[in-house]
Amino acid sequence: MKLYIKNMVCNRCKMVVKSELEKFGLNIVTVDLGKVEILEVSIENQKQELEKKIQLLGFELLDDKTSRTVERIKNLIIDLVHNQNTILKINLSQYLSQDLSQDYNTMSHLFSDVEGITIEHYFIAQKIEKVKELLFYDELSLSQIASKMQYSDIAHLSNQFKKVTGFTPTVFKNSKNKARIQIEDL
Template identity: 65%
Template sequence: MKLYIKNMVCSRCKMVVKAEFEKLEIEPISVELGEVELTKPITETEKATLLQNLQALGFDLIDDKKSKTIDKIKTLIIELVHHQNNELKTNLSDYLAQELHQDYNSLSNLFSEVENNTIEKYFINQKIEKVKELIIYNELSLSEIADMLNYSNVAHLSNQFKKVTGFTPTYFKNLKDKKRIQIENL
């Protein structure tokens, strides 16, 4: 049995969710971003308790098909940008269609309808948050960041950064109060 969980965006989320299952003495087979596989179905009482505990931590159980698909799209993009250093060998639409075994146009329409945002804008926002993170760490040059996130050049990264944030990367780097947005709030 699989349960789908909203707002799981990092490895710490996986640890926290796994711990919640173990507190209820439910042993998961696997815990991945956005989904937990169980050996057997859980009771309605266990599900209600689990839901309450997860919601207290900022997570939620997903039951309907549309929400599951949206969450899978977000999870794939987050993994790609934040955990795989954006190692996309094909374009985003082909990648999502292949991973989700669905036509990209239907995925795109569903995402736009539910999220009031396009998949492409969501992807760009994730990339810009990753750029902010890397700028704050101050370990890589802008050229290295552009290369790491598959921008064609620094100018493209800078233009996109300014379009999304209103600042140039250099101006952002010099700000005293650097505002980052939590991944789950994008």
């Protein structure tokens, strides 16, 4: 059986959810961002109690297909931006369509209706948060960050960063208040 869980956005989330489900007595097969496969065929008798336990940790069980699709889109983007250090060889729409085996336009309309922003804006917001993180750590130059985040050049990164945050990357880097947003709040 597969359980779809909202707000699983990082490896630490995966560990917490796995631990909680094991404490609950479930047999885990696999744990991915937003999805856990268990050996049990049904958990209907335990579902309400399980929901309460994981809600205390900031997670939520997803039942309907729409919520699962939107959450899967978000998790794919988060994983792509924050966890994978690979260059995307196809565009984002192809990447999502291939993984979800769905038409991109359908997914795009669904995502916009539920989240109130486009998939592209969500992707950009995630990239900018990653750039903020990299600026905060001060280990890479702006040129290296632009390359790592697959921007064509520093000017493109700077323009997009300013459009989203209101600051240039340099002003942000030098500011004392380097406010970052939690991934799940984007």
